[in-house]
Amino acid sequence: MKILSGMQPSGTLHLGNYLGALRQWVEVQSADAHYCVVDLHALTLQISPEMLRKNTTDLLATYLAAGLDPEVCTIFIQSQVPYHAQLNWLLECVATYGELSRMVAFKEKSARQEGYRVGLLTYPVLMAADILLYDTEEVPVGDDQRQHLELTRDIAERFNNRFGDTFTVPLGVQPKVSARVMDLQEPTRKMSKSISSPLGTIYLFDSPSDIKRKISKAVTDTDGDVRYDWETKPGISNLLEIYASFAKETPDAIASRYTRYGDLKTDLANLMVENLSPLRESYDRLIQSPAELHAVAERGAEKAREQAGAVYRRAAQAMGL
Ligand code: ATP
Ligand code: LTN
Helix, strand or coil: CCEEEEECCCCCCEHHHHHHHHHHHHHCCCCCEEEEECHHHHCCCCCCHHHHHHHHHHHHHHHHHHCCCCCCCEEEEHHHCCHHHHHHHHHHCCCCHHHHHCCHHHHHHHHHCCCCCHHHHHHHHHHHHHHHCCCCCEEECCHHHHHHHHHHHHHHHHHHHHHCCCCCCCEEECCCCCCCCECCCCCCCECCCCCCCCCCCCECCCCHHHHHHHHHCCCCCCCCCCCCCCCCCHHHHHHHHHHHHHHCCCHHHHHCCCCCHHHHHHHHHHHHHHHHHHHHHHHHHHCCCHHHHHHHHHHHHHHHHHHHHHHHHHHHHHHCC
């Protein structure tokens, strides 16, 4: 199965990024899987060059710490494979302004910024280029990326209809639970990097005491019944999904073992510390050797350029270039 996914180097990952995306990537990695640090996408954020460089190295270390193995899959930095920016242009001449301006992420992010740049609008076209360059069949991402995936499929189909069969039409895949981890303080809103919520966000490398504190303060409700029901109990349902994701059980099975919120929270916090501590230790070790991390990415980019180049030439030729 040909797989591609990526994340922006926009700061420390949170639990949603891990359970919704990165952990799936590790599970499905193979010689046909490509995982990139999408640094070109991060240019749409207000981020200094120094910070972008630091975040890129951090994200490489995080990928490896989470269990991506460069001997198994291809790990690379997007900007080191120029075909991404090149195919982006070809696809910008296929995508429409109307469909881009309807993207929910664009509407939300543009509303929060004055004088936002064009890149914020065209961002999903670059994402389509990332995916289509690798003949990708499946894209493991969290629930919030569904609309971008649909757009990628539309662009690929439109291109194929107009210029002949060129691209594989990819499918977005979400994990069964935790495809949308919610903020612990505001469980009707997704856990997010760009909205500050210090108590509501669990970072992948939070200390055990921070994890325990944030879980114990997580918003629940007053009826005291441990039940998996998003409609009436979003706080508890969110905790049950996080638990289910780590324990590899169903939220209902976990709910049936508890009668008190406090017990559920204590066990969940311990389970999280147990699962995340090894990641944190690996990260601390890997980040000491940035040159090695970049050597891994350089080897990955070499492989990626070969694959992406062939698809790029196919697309350029089909369009008459
Ligand atoms: P922002 O909130 O600023 O949009 P983000 O936290 O969504 O940022 P991204 O870099 O956009 O982070 O997402 C990286 C990956 O993590 C994507 O596959 C995305 O679907 C997934 N993801 C992000 N937030 C969550 C979440 N709360 N639950 C599950 N998956 C998530
Ligand atoms: N838009 C994605 C990041 C992203 C991506 C991709 C994900 C850029 N290119 C290709 C999967 C495949 C996000 O998480 N915000």
